[in-house]
């Protein structure tokens with residue numbers, strides 16, 4: 574059996590009994606029931622994912638950042654040129670990007686992988702070279718990649734997770750770098766949701782209104798030319814997705830199979846989450862939404878995934894920055910359920 578098929582087969586629901594026991598404990602802690610809001614939701618869901626009523630702090634926190642390029646940049650859909658992708662990869666490896674700063678703060682390791690950069694990337698000992706293809710093809714003329722390339726990129730993500738995350742419990746954040754990838758993510762969302770591109774196309778790295786309308790027209794053209802089948806996640810991914818989107822979807826599926834909570838980032842990581850959910854609906858049970866980005870389609874994606882974002886910081890960067898910011902919040906939720914006293918322990922009177 575293929576690695577993808579094996580991984581899909583291994584995904585089972587979280588332990589709902591452990592979730593129930595966690596909820597009972599949360600309701601007995603010295604606070605009005607539910608008063609810690611989303612922190613309680615996180616603690617309960619982690620109990621289910623880890624399969625224990627008292628979830629444990631992660632032994633290992635990793636931000637997996639995948640880089641890939643997009644043929645569709647030839648249509649003039651980004652404010653920045655394609656060379657920025659490999660330049661930022663080097664910046665990640667040297668520790669100078671936003672994700673490096675936020676991951677360091679959170680005590681997480683950053684892993685940088687080239688799954689599909691178009692040009693050469695300067696050799697660096699820290700770089701994971703797992704390039705499937707030197708950037709996608711321009712999807713206004715035909716599919717971004719073949720179905721086989723999409724499967725290979727998904728499996729590359731699964732393998733990366735297995736190689737890089739060895740300890741348990743673990744916490745994984747996903748991030749990406751790829752000029753043009755908000756266009757691919759918009760096309761993925763349009764394909765799955767059926768919504769008009771005009772409604773869900775945003776400014777990405779900061780294009781003006783005229784260019785945004787052009788970007789929406791490019792997405793519409795891509796859908797007309799490729800006709801992705803919304804019921805077939807692999808078809809959507811291959812026709813209008815991207816290599817880093819595929820890799821992130823693979824990481825999500827790998828996390829669900831291993832029962833590791835996977836923290837989503839912004840718009841692009843959620844395009845990957847939609848692909849993962851389409852291939853394995855149960856994978857959504859292992860996703861945590863860190864923040865809601867400024868991209869207009871992001872809120873729609875979160876709604877489709879049934880996830881509530883922890884933060885709204887007016888961020889629109891990607892790289893896994895929102896996910897890294899959420900790590901300390903998730904750890905705080907674990908400490909709450911483990912360390913707070915119950916009403917009985919503290920001798921505090923309970924309400925009615």
Ligand SMILES: Cc1cc2ncn([C@H]3O[C@H](COP(=O)(O)O)[C@@H](O)[C@H]3O)c2cc1C
Pocket residue numbers: 650651652653657661749750751752753754755756776777778779890891892
């Ligand atoms: C210097 C720089 C650093 C970034 N880090 C993430 N992105 C973000 O912007 C890109 C997507 O936007 P668009 O679709 O408009 O090209 C992705 O690389 C994403 O990760 C960056 C973009 C730039 C320019």
Ligand SMILES: O=C(O)c1cccnc1
Pocket residue numbers: 755776777778838839840841842866867868871888889890891892
């Ligand atoms: O939401 C994101 O992750 C995002 C938005 C714009 C550009 N890059 C990433």
